Amino acid sequence: MINPAFEIPSDPIYITEASSRIINSLKDFNLKEDVIFDIRLSVEEAVINAIKYGNNFKKDLPILINYSITGDRLEIIVKDMGKGFDYSSLPDPTSQENILKSGGRGLFLIRNLMDEIKFNDKGNEIKMVKFLTGGKLYGSKRQKG
């Protein structure tokens, strides 16, 4: 499939529009509800992070979203206009000292619901991969690469 790309303003009212656009394009795959849930939540968490931390709610700054489907591999890229962050040293939200904290679960959920995630060096772009017919949901993570 040719990579469809679109952008949304950094306004939370567009969060669902972003996920719906991707989910709607997957209709022909007859995906299980669980898989759709994982994709939707991951896209929305990535978009929320981009709006909140990347673009600081500045509505004039866009969030760039790009996705492609190759075979059963869905790849979604969400990019903000921010200066990025150090994705290598994120606290574990499940640890005793963090479990009562408000933040920190969004990216953790993405890591658990998608099959692969990767950031660009700057840290303002996240690439998420979901295998539509045989990823984590099915109990066996696929070989990367």
Add this chain to the structure above:
Amino acid sequence: MVVKDRRVNEITVLTVDGEINFNSSPDFRKAFLRIPDSNLKKVVVNLAGVDYVDSSGLATLVEAYQKIKGAGGELILANLSDKVKSLFEITKLEKLFRVFQSEEEALRNIG
């Protein structure tokens, strides 16, 4: 999202219908703030009508848990869908909250 509250004996029951997400979480938070301090001892949140919760929704529940615990009370959850329950397992919040399969069971076990 709509949150309805009612009292069952000494217990406050919040019944949530809809999605608890980034945009609806502020209203969910307000539903807890509306509960008078005197009614915070025993709170059951019935999530039967909720099929989508994001990290903002989880954070709001954690916030409410702390507020109610701080007031000497207990917040317990009932009727989680399989998918919502799986988010509690992934984030280990299942260790924080007591979760019951039905509201009736939650009402019997609270306090």
